[in-house]
Amino acid sequence: MTAAAASVLLVEDELPIRRFLRPAIDAAGWRLIEADTGQRGMLEASQVRPDVIILDLGLPDIDGIEVVRRMREWSAVPIIILSARGQENDKIAALDAGADDYVQKPFGVAELIARIRVALRHAAARVQPSADMTIVAGDIAIDLVRRTVTRSGASVHLTPLEYKLLTTLARNAGLVMTHRQLLREVWGAGHAEDSTYLRMFVRQLRQKLEDNPTQPKHLITEVGVGYRLVVER
Amino acid sequence: MDQRPDPDALLARAQAEAAQPRRGRLKIFFGMSAGVGKTYAMLQEAQERRRSGSDVVAGYIETHKRPETDALKQGLEELPPRWVEYRGMRLREFDLDAALARKPGLILVDELAHTNTVEGDGATGGLRHAKRYQDVLELLDSGIDVYTTVNVQHIESLNDVVAQITGIPVKETVPDSIIERADEIELVDIPPDDLLQRLREGRVYVADQVQRAVSQFFRRENLVALRELALRETAARVGEQVRVERAGRGETRPWATAERILVCVGPSPLSARVIRIARRMAAAAQAEWIAASVETPGQSELGAAQVRRNLKLAERLGAEPTMLTGERVVDEILAYAVRHNMTKIVVGKPTLPRWREWLRGSIVDELIRRSGEIDVHVVKGEPDDVVGARPRAARRAGWREYAMAAAVMGACTILAALAFPYISAVNVTMIYLAGVVLVATRHSLGPSALASVSAALLFDFLFTSPYYSFAISDIQYVIACLVLLATALVISGLTQRVRRQNEAARTRYVRTAALYFMSRQLAAAAGADSLARVAAKHVADVFLGESAILVPDSELRLAVSAQSGGFAVETTNERAAAQWVFEHRKWAGWSTDTLPSSQAIYLPLVASGKSLGVLALRPRQPEALLEPDQRHMLETFATQLAIALERAALATEAEAARRQAEAENIRSSLLSCVSHDLRTPLAAIAGAASALVEGSQQLSDAMQRELAQSIADEAGRLNQLVGKLLDMTRLESAGFRVQKDWYPLDELVGAALTRLGSTLRRHRVNTEIPDSLPLMHVDGPLIEELLGNLLENAARYSPPGSTITVRAAAVPGGVRTAVLDDGPGLQPGTEKEIFRRFVRFRPPSDRQGTGLGLAICEAVVRLHGGEIEAQNRAEGGAQFWFTLPHGPSAPPDLSGMDVLHTRSGPRDTHASEATL
Incomplete structure (x- = not known):
């Protein structure tokens, strides 16, 4: 727990959702600020400077994607999207616009709290990079300094591109990364549409890193959206 | 004694009339010649109509700058004429399209017999119809009343009579049918002397080109005769109208069926007069009449063209033209007449010299002898310049054939010369005879005649004494020579006949076969597009040209559905022609009288009274017009296609109806699902929540937790149900498209x-998924959904602790994936039913499923063009398997991946990726 309690801005027009999140966020020890419209949300964000924003995509006044886009013009605050099923394209658009993660409605409180934790930790790491340059996901350890990957202590041989893909996922550990984001970061802007290619690399990574590649524990597929490297479990 | 009409019948008639789209009324101002004041009378009446409030427009008025006529135009709205540029001339024409767009109540169109300029040089081109009366018919069809003028000499059936009276042939004619079609005919009449007076005063306009004929035409005796003709014609029409009115029918049925007249049409130009006489006989007797021509094997091409012209004339005059084929004219005519209950046969008087009649027999004599019950009228034919020139002889043999005949004779001579010392002279004739027979069987009449004559001469010259002289000493040799000649002529004549018959039979066979093949292929084709493709190909093949089928879109604008050959039907003019044909359900374009300058002929595709599209045919040789039998053939093709298209449309409609019914079914199942399956968890949630809210004091912590757990579980179930309903709706919606990409199956699993x-x-x-499994070209999220549903289903219907297996294997053409469980299996006989919506067959282990999961699976597989099945496993438990076909192309080549292993950095990948 940090010295000053972290503040969470919840931009959501549905009162029942706000109502059930209030005690949960309170119980986690965070300060909750509520906004029921996109406009109000952006105003609160500029004044309160929250540590994380939970943003509903279906707002009455502004499109949630537009809120993300405007927010990203001046702030790097982690944004977690709340979206309904069937809004896959909106979800991807919001993530590509700069949102950090998403939670699908209806969701459990525990799931959202976990996501907020990941986002907060991720933001903290960005401000103050940890001295320890090793990322651990279960029995997988990625040493960013020596550029080596081990699984249960044994060294794993990765091609340079596989390594780059893995570290890109690891740097955003716990967060979802869209196909487009991964392709752009690993292969460059010209390859943002080659998702088949990406799938093949993830498959190879799974075969090298997972106990059972068809039932992965770390390299998780978010079908239709992207991939997520799960660190804690 | 009650003679009043039955009121019910009157009402029925009125309703029938109201139901039909209104056709315009036609009034004709009819006169004996120019200058009687038809236009004047027409304008006068138009002015009256205008004053009484009618919407009158002058479409085209020829006042010839006469002041009194000009003055009558005052106050009438006049349509601007259409100017057509043609060979440097600027021609004033009636603007049909402007008139149709203006759509007045009544329009005046002068000079019904006018021939339109169909070939224009300008961008706008010429007029649509070849004749102005066609414009008028179109106006009437669109419900506009028309006033028009016509002179007696322009009426088709009177044309030859007028020419006889005046000695001047008239080229511009209108078919009698349009005169019959007129609702009213007003005779504009002045005494001939008054007309002559007017002429002398220069008050009669005469076109420049006829100036020289004026003095010949406007003679008193001519005018008297013409006046009588006009009066008689009018009286005949009035009489007919009276008869029709008396018959009490609203619709005219012009011909009684008592008399049926058959007129024999031949290649002779004299036939034209015979046709006109037959038409007058038919009109007088109110009889149906048919113009028949017999196509015999020996007919020349020019003769056939003449026959075509004659038949067309007969058709214009109201006859039903028919083309018979056969060896002997009389046989065919009589057979047809008997078959069709003809009462009279009209035939032209023969003009052949008597010796030829003896030689070949007279058609007329034979007809009369064998006609039995049927009357035969023999009428005199007369040459008629208008109809065309006398046909010339049959096809000429090429010089090669003559050379061949000469060569054969040369060979015979050499052979005869070699054999002459050993055989008698009469046997020498046998050698020549063999040569002549050879030539006659191979070549036409000319070379055969050459061969026989030269054989006779050569034999005479070389092998009869006195040798080397044409003198014949022995009478035997004369006989030999004559026999030689006769044999050659007879054989070559027979050969010719057989050959022509063969050709005719072959042509007929080819066409019948083509029709048969097309019907067969049409029957096999499914869907309007493939029907159109089949038809376009066949029409193009059979008629040696390029063809296209045009079908209307939802806004009734035609678009090419299929075409054979590269002919540009999309050009403005061709499109307009096609559209016109589609809307008016009449032929147009090349080889017709409407829009004849089009590149192609357009036929409407009409079935059950509905216009379904247009068949276009562009001939390879536009100068050869369509023959009547080709037209029939083309029409048959069009009819076949129309019927096939209608069938396809009906099938589509039936399919739509079936879907509609299915959708209804789904909707009702949905309703029952919503009312029951959604309410049950809702009731549980509401109950548990109210218990928590109202009685929290009395409840122990454990009970409270149990209630909360129940709320959470039921909410989860509700969420699942709503999610599946949404999925199902999305998959069933019309606009849904799968978004395929290449996926490894293991990732989706x-x-x-x-x-x-x-x-x-x-x-x-x-999971048993081989590493070598090819990538699958699928919609990833949908397949994940499918797998999820199958796994969920397996989990629900098999006991805890049992094993669920996902097994995949490549099969020919695709990938087969199976989900197997160890549960109790399916109820036998339900293997197919379980994929239907809201169906639950297996005994549930704990909670009921939604009844939608497997239906969603089925829909996903169907959208991917695969198949899904369920069955019980031999070792117990159920298995669900689905097969998805390979994508349209090969999956991305993965061998390039190896290259990537040895490289690093985005730049290098770039290069190697290009090889992927």
Whole structure:
């Protein structure tokens, strides 16, 4: 727990959702600020400077994607999207616009709290990079300094591109990364549409890193959206 | 004694009339010649109509600058004429399209017999119809009343009579049918002397080109005769109208069926007069009449063209033209006449010299002898310049054939010369005879005659004494020579006949076969597009040209559905022609009288009274017009296609109706699902929540937790149900498209397993997916959904602790994936039913499913063009398997991946990726 309690801005027009999140966020020890419209949300964000924003995509006044886009013009605050099923394209658009993660409605409180934790930790790491340059996901350890990957202590041989893909996922550990984001970061802007290619690399990574590649524990597929490297479990 | 009409019948008639789209009324101002004041009378009446409030427009008025006529135009709205540029001339024409767009109540169109300029040089081109009366017919069809003028000499059936009276042939004629079609005929009449007076005063306009004929035409005796003709014609029309009115029918049925007249049409130009006489006989007797021509094997091409012209004339005059084929004219005519109950046969008087009649027999004599019950009228034919020139002889043999005949004779001579010392002279004739027979069987009449004559001469010259002289000493040799000649002529004549018959039979066979093949292929084709393709190809093949089928879109604008050959039907003019044909259901374009300058002929495709499209044919040789039998053939093709298209449309409609019914079915199932399946968890949630809210004091912590757990579980179930309903709706919606990409199956299986984590936690899951499995071209999220549903289903219907296996294998043409469980299996006989919506057959282990999961699976597989099945496993438990076909192209080549292993950095990848 940090010295000053972290503040969470919840931009959501549905009162029942706000109502059930209030005690949960309170119980986690965070300060909750509520906004029921996109406009109000952006105003609160500029004044309160929250540590994380939970943003509903279906707002009455502004499109949630537009809120993300405007927010990203001046702030790097982690944004977690709340979206309904069937809004896959909106979800991807919001993530590509700069949102950090998403939670699908209806969701459990525990799931959202976990996501907020990941986002907060991720933001903290960005401000103050940890001295320890090793990322651990279960029995997988990625040493960013020596550029080596081990699984249960044994060294794993990765091609340079596989390594780059893995570290890109690891740097955003716990967060979802869209196909487009991964392709752009690993292969460059010209390859943002080659998702088949990406799938093949993830498959190879799974075969090298997972106990059972068809039932992965770390390299998780978010079908239709992207991939997520799960660190804690 | 009550003679009043039955009121019910009157009402029925009025309703029938009201139901029909209104056709315009036609009034004709009829006169004996120019200058009687038809236009004047027409304008006068138009002015009256205008004053009484009618919407009158002058479409085209020829006042010839006469002041009194000009003055009558005052106050009438006048349509601007259409100017057509043609060979440097600027021609004033009636603007049909402007008139149709203006759509007045009544329009005046002068000079009904006018021939339109169909070939224009300008951008706008010429007029649509070849004749102005066609414009008038179109106006009437669109419900506009028309006033028009016509002179007696322009009426087709009177044309030859007028020419006889005046000695001047008239080229511009209108078919009698349009005169019959007129609702009213007003005779504009002045005494001939007054007309002559007017002429002398220069008050009669005469076109420049006829100036020289004026003095010949406007003679008193001519005018008297013409006046009588006009009066008689008018009287005849009036009489007919009276008869029709008396008959009490609203619709005219012009011909009684008592008399049926058959007129024999031949290649002779004299036939034209015979046709006109037959028409007058038919009109007088109110009889149906048919113009028949017999196509015999020996007919020349020019003769055939003449026959075509004659038949067309007969058709214009109201006859039904028919083309018979056969060896002997008389046989065919009589057979037809008997078959069709003809009462009279009209035939032209023969003009052949008597000796030829003796030689070949007279058609007329034979007809009369064999006609039995049927009357035969023999009428005198007369040459008629208008109809055309006398046909010339049959096709000429090429010089090669003559050379061949000469060569054969040369060979015979050499052979005869070599054999002459050993055989008698009469046997020498046999050698020549053999040569002549050879030539006659191979070549036409000319070379055969050459061969026989030269054989006779050569034999005479070389092999009869006195030798080397044409003198014949022995009478035997004369006989030999004559026999030689006769044999050659007879054989070559027979050969010719057989050959022509063969040709005719072959042509007929080719066409019949083509029709047969087309019907067969049409029967086999499914869907309007493939029908159109089949038809376009066949029409193009059979008629040696390029063809296209045009069908209307939802706004009734035609678009090419299929075409054979590269002919540009999309050009403005051709499109306009096609559209016109589609809307008016009449032929147009090349080889017709409407828009004849089009590149192609257009036929409407009409079935059950509905216009379904247009068939276009562009000939390879536009100068050769369509023959009547070709037209029939083309029409048959069009009819066949129209029927096939109608059938396809009906099938589509039936399919739509079936879908509609299915949608209704789904909707009702949905309703029952919503009312029951959604309410049950809702009731549980509401109950548990109210218990918590109202009685929290009395409840122990454990009970409170149980209630909360129940709320959470029921909410989860509700969420699942809503999610599946949404999925199903989305998959069934018309606009839904699968978004395919290349996926490795293991990733999709992995994603489904991850998502179902808690549902599957009490089962062991095996995945048996070979590494070598090819990539699948599928919609990833949908297949994940499909796998998820199958896994969920397996988990629900098999006991905790049992094993669920996902097994995949490549099969020919695709990938087969199976989900197997160890549960109790399916109820036998329900293997197909379980994929239907809201169907639950297996005894549920704990909670009921939604009844939608497998229906969603089925829909997903169907959208991918695969198949899904369920069955019980021999070792117990159920298996669900689905097969998805390979994508349209090969999956991305993965061998390039190896290259990537040895390289690093985005730049290098770039290069190697290009090889992928």
